[in-house]
Amino acid sequence: MNNQRCRQLQKLLHKEVPLSNRIGMTVDSYDGDRLALHAELEPNINIHGVAFGGSIYSLCALSGWGLLILRLEEKDLNPRIMITSAEISYQKPVMQNIKASSRLFAEHEFQNFIDQYKKKSRARIKIPVEVRLDNNELAARFTGEYIAFARAQ
Amino acid sequence: MNNQRCRQLQKLLHKEVPLSNRIGMTVDSYDGDRLALHAELEPNINIHGVAFGGSIYSLCALSGWGLLILRLEEKDLNPRIMITSAEISYQKPVMQNIKASSRLFAEHEFQNFIDQYKKKSRARIKIPVEVRLDNNELAARFTGEYIAFARAQ
Numbered sequence: 001m002n003n004q005r006c007r008q009l010q011k012l013l014h015k016e017v018p019l020s021n022r023i024g025m026t027v028d029s030y031d032g033d034r035l036a037l038h039a040e041l042e043p044n045i046n047i048h049g050v051a052f053g054g055s056i057y058s059l060c061a062l063s064g065w066g067l068l069i070l071r072l073e074e075k076d077l078n079p080r081i082m083i084t085s086a087e088i089s090y091q092k093p094v095m096q097n098i099k100a101s102s103r104l105f106a107e108h109e110f111q112n113f114i115d116q117y118k119k120k121s122r123a124r125i126k127i128p129v130e131v132r133l134d135n136n137e138l139a140a141r142f143t144g145e146y147i148a149f150a151r152a153q
Numbered sequence: 154m155n156n157q158r159c160r161q162l163q164k165l166l167h168k169e170v171p172l173s174n175r176i177g178m179t180v181d182s183y184d185g186d187r188l189a190l191h192a193e194l195e196p197n198i199n200i201h202g203v204a205f206g207g208s209i210y211s212l213c214a215l216s217g218w219g220l221l222i223l224r225l226e227e228k229d230l231n232p233r234i235m236i237t238s239a240e241i242s243y244q245k246p247v248m249q250n251i252k253a254s255s256r257l258f259a260e261h262e263f264q265n266f267i268d269q270y271k272k273k274s275r276a277r278i279k280i281p282v283e284v285r286l287d288n289n290e291l292a293a294r295f296t297g298e299y300i301a302f303a304r305a306q
Contacts, residue, residue, distance in 0.1 A: 015200060016200045017199045017200075017205050017207075018196075018199075019176070019196065019197060019207065019208060022175060022196070023172070043171075043172065044172060045171070046169055046170045046171075047168060047169045048169075048233075052170050052172050052211070053235075053236040054170075054172065054207070054210055054211025054212075054214045057207055057210045057211070057214070057239075058205070058210070058211065059207075061206055061207045061210070062207070080201075082206075082246075083243060085240070085241060085242035085243065086206075086210075086240070086241055087241075088239055088240075089238040090235075090237055090238065
């Protein structure tokens with residue numbers, strides 16, 4: 001079930017943002033709470049053998065966006081979603097495939113976001129994303145603010 | 154003279170970060186104060202016909218980095234430079250080639266950065282970058298913090 005949703009999300013992200021395909025992005029898992037994506041190191045590597053900061057940011061932005069798509073789907077909602085702002089800090093160089101995982105700050109925030117969206121047809125929410133190395137060390141921390149708005153009929 | 158420096162910088166960025174080439178990045182101009190880059194829309198477009206936020210971020214990160222390389226060159230310095238954190242806000246969708254321009258916040262900050270680097274062999278500085286549309290409207294505002302450190306001998 002979740003494998004199928006992951007495949008669908010990956011197909012959607014590759015279609016919506018072709019660059020996600022070019023950076024080697026794959027949707028790995030979703031357990032109803034946390035969404036995990038990765039991007040291969042090779043297309044994102046710089047001359048020093050580490051992942052480019054812009055690629056790490058891009059994967060994080062896709063991860064927050066993907067989580068929001070999945071969580072909204074579960075409420076039978078399919079708004080258009082755009083990122084409006086973000087911040088990122090880099091703690092460790094990434095010398096392996098880049099792994100990003102996103103998870104809501106708090107369920108009640110998501111409920112407020114849904115209530116707001118249903119009332120106003122647009123709402124904003126911040127989504128945190130972490131990039132961790134294989135040894136679980138934190139490599140980057142990202143928070144993106146997204147706006148959801150009703151699609152033109 | 155500046156045209157030659159622009160070509161050299163473009164070559165360096167394409168070599169250091171191969172993704173910069175894949176997003177169609179070109180160094181446009183440098184007047185000793187402001188560095189202007191652009192990326193073609195096509196490799197960065199999403200399904201809605203606008204530039205992906207991750208591509209805009211990547212171009213901004215390269216723009217801040219490139220400016221720092223040029224300004225340091227003018228002091229005969231060639232440290233390794235990495236981005237340590239950044240924030241970005243998106244004001245308008247970009248439906249054309251993405252144009253980013255970077256410029257120091259203040260010359261005295263740069264002088265402090267140089268003094269610090271000479272003393273400690275490492276120093277940090279924040280660089281602002283703007284993305285403007287052809288009609289000069291602000292489309293995105295980015296600030297990146299970079300660290301410069303002496304290369305291993």
